[in-house]
Amino acid sequence: MASLSTARFRVLEERTVRTVSASSPPRHNSRNVRTTERLVLRPWRAADAEPFAALNADPEVRRFVGDGRPLTRAESDAELESITAHWDRHGFGLWCAAARAEPDRALGFVGLAIPSFLPAVLPAVEVGWRLARPVWGRGLATEGARAALAEAFGPLALARVIAIVYPANVASLRVAAKLGMRRVSDRVHPLTRRRVRVLAISAEDAASTAPAP
Numbered sequence: 001m002a003s004l005s006t007a008r009f010r011v012l013e014e015r016t017v018r019t020v021s022a023s024s025p026p027r028h029n030s031r032n033v034r035t036t037e038r039l040v041l042r043p044w045r046a047a048d049a050e051p052f053a054a055l056n057a058d059p060e061v062r063r064f065v066g067d068g069r070p071l072t073r074a075e076s077d078a079e080l081e082s083i084t085a086h087w088d089r090h091g092f093g094l095w096c097a098a099a100r101a102e103p104d105r106a107l108g109f110v111g112l113a114i115p116s117f118l119p120a121v122l123p124a125v126e127v128g129w130r131l132a133r134p135v136w137g138r139g140l141a142t143e144g145a146r147a148a149l150a151e152a153f154g155p156l157a158l159a160r161v162i163a164i165v166y167p168a169n170v171a172s173l174r175v176a177a178k179l180g181m182r183r184v185s186d187r188v189h190p191l192t193r194r195r196v197r198v199l200a201i202s203a204e205d206a207a208s209t210a211p212a213p
């Protein structure tokens with residue numbers, strides 16, 4: 001049963017990937033740096049593992065992520081490994097987000113990922129965000145996510161990007177709304193059995209959506 005569904009993930013994932021990267025994807029290297037007004041979105045470095053683990057140990061940060069449980073250092077490191085593996089495999093992914101003024105200090109991530117955890121929505125690419133609590137409420141997630149959508153609808157030429165959010169995650173729903181994303185459906189998270197909301201924006205809508213303040 002488990003291996004069957006894993007195989008299904010793979011098929012769907014491959015189908016998505018073929019639409020975004022025809023041949024071998026670029027490695028997660030310095031070409032994959034983007035800047036916004038206040039952020040640098042950059043490849044992950046070994047030194048980022050510690051601040052990433054610190055934010056993943058914060059119950060408030062984890063409240064609406066996965067099963068809602070804070071991560072141990074080992075679990076956080078494993079997640080970071082899967083993020084960099086995603087970059088290596090697909091040529092796009094979740095960037096390490098840092099302030100332009102302090103590019104060495106990881107604040108969290110923003111970027112794009114294939115949401116393999118929710119096979120019902122595949123093939124799809126999701127825009128994601130997770131930042132350390134001290135920097136919440138400054139518009140940084142929205143700013144970084146706009147750069148991710150620009151990547152998705154520019155160089156990656158995707159037709160649609162989704163977001164998957166627990167309905168109680170008001171901050172994330174607000175970020176999605178500011179990006180011009182609209183509710184598509186509700187699904188059940190296969191692991192947690194909790195309801196998640198799927199939102200989406202098409203390339204066409206993104207091109208015609210004036211950035212909200």
Ligand SMILES: CC(C)(COP(=O)(O)OP(=O)(O)OC[C@H]1O[C@@H](n2cnc3c(N)ncnc32)[C@H](O)[C@@H]1OP(=O)(O)O)[C@@H](O)C(=O)NCCC(=O)NCCS
Nearest residue numbers: 061129130131136137138139140141142165170171172174
């Ligand atoms: C979700 C998250 C990335 C948002 O980061 P952020 O930089 O604070 O986001 P922004 O400032 O760009 O936008 C947040 C918006 O939500 C609003 N908001 C935040 N908490 C809110 C609440 N409890 N009720 C109503 N609105 C809320 C903010 O006011 C802001 O909207 P505004 O610009 O209209 O004022 C951050 O809270 C986070 O990392 N959370 C934990 C991880 C997580 O849940 N990730 C997403 C999983 S789907």
